[in-house]
C-alpha cells in the first residue's frame with residue numbers, strides 16, 4: 225500500500241533542489257534535437273540505441289532516478305557504489321551517468337583518460353553542492369588559519385560537492401565521504417589530529433546535517449561540539465573562541481529535499497500507523513534522525529526494506545522516486561512516504577528518457593554531447609581525496 229500520488233497528477237507536487245539554469249551557467253550547449261517525451265517510439269528508440277552501443281557504453285543509475293531511466297541502467301546504486309562501479313569499468317568508452325553533476329565529475333576523475341563521462345542533462349546539478357563554492361571555501365580556510373586552528377583541522381567533504389572542493393580537501397590532506405561511510409571517514413579524519421577523544425577538528429563540507437548527525441549520533445560528540453560556519457558572514461558568523469572550542473566546523477549547507485522532513489511528520493506517522501518503522505536518510509535534520517528507528521544511505525534503505533518481514537510498516541524519509549519504487553517492489557509491506565506532501569529532487573528528475581535517447585543516438589552519430597571533464601589539476605587532487613576515501617578500512 226502506498227500513500228502518495230502519481231507524479232503527474234498531484235496539485236501538491238513539489239520539485240525541489242534546483243538552482244536556476246545551471247546549464248547556461250556552465251556554458252554548455254543546448255539539447256537541440258531532443259526527442260519529445262510523448263514520442264510513442266521512445267522506448268523502442270532507447271532499446272535500439274542501447275543495443276547498438278553495446279559494450280562501448282556503461283549506464284549508471286542513481287537510486288533517485290526516474291523509473292524510465294532506471295530501466296536502462298546497467299547498474300543502480302548510491303553515490304558511493306556508483307563511484308566504485310565507474311572506476312571498475314575501464315573498458316567502456318562511454319560512461320553514461322544518470323545522476324547529478326557532482327557524481328559525473330567523480331566518475332570522470334576515477335575513470336581513465338580515454339573514457340568519456342556523459343551527463344544526459346547538464347542542468348542536473350545539486351542545490352546542496354551549489355551551496356559551497358571553492359572561493360568561499362578557500363576564504364573560510366584562511367579564517368581558520370587566522371584563528372590559529374587550521375593546523376589541527378582536517379577537511380572532509382561530502383561526495384555532494386564540486387570537484388574543486390574535493391581537490392581542496394586533497395590538497396589539505398583530507399578526505400571525501402558519502403552517506404554510506406561518513407562515520408569511518410570522520411573517525412579517520414579525527415585520527416589524523418589526535419582522535420575523537422582529543423582536541424583536533426574536522427571542517428565538514430557542505431552538508432551540515434550529515435556532519436552533525438554523524439558526529440553526534442555515531443561518534444558521540446555533543447551538539448555543543450558542533451558550530452555552523454556561514455560563508456556569508458564575517459569569520460563565518462563565529463567568534464575566534466567558538467572556532468577554537470569547536471570539534472566539528474560544519475558548512476552552512478543542506479539538502480532542500482531531505483531538509484523538508486520534520487519531527488511533526490514522524491509524530492503524525494506514528495499516530496496514524498501502528499508499529500511503523502521510521503527509516504531516514506542522514507541528510508535529514510538532527511531532530512528527525514534522532515527520532516528515527518533506522519538511518520542510512522539510499523543503498524542501506526533498499527537493503528533494510530529487502531530484509532524487512534512481510535506485513536511490516538515503514539515510513540521512508542528520502543527522495544520520492546526511490547520510495548515509490550520500493551513500495552512497488554514490496555507490495556507485501558506497508559510503505560509510506562514520510563512527508564505529507566510528495567517531493568522529488570528536481571535536478572535528479574531532469575534526466576529523463578528523451579535526454580537518455582538523445583545522448584545515446586548522438587554518440588552513435590559520432591557526436592559526444594554533454595561530456596563532463598574535470599581540469600587536470602583539480603582532477604589530480606580530487607583523486608587523491610577520493611582514493612583516500614576508497615582506501616578507508618571496512619567499507
Ligand code: 13P
Pocket residue numbers: 301302303304384402403404479507520521522523
Ligand atoms: P546517497 O549517498 O545515499 O546516494 O545520497 C546521495 C544524495 O544525493 C542524497 O540526496
Ligand code: SF4
Pocket residue numbers: 240241324349350351352353384479480481482507543569570571572
Ligand atoms: Fe542534491 Fe538533495 Fe537532490 Fe541529493 S536529493 S542530489 S543532496 S538536492
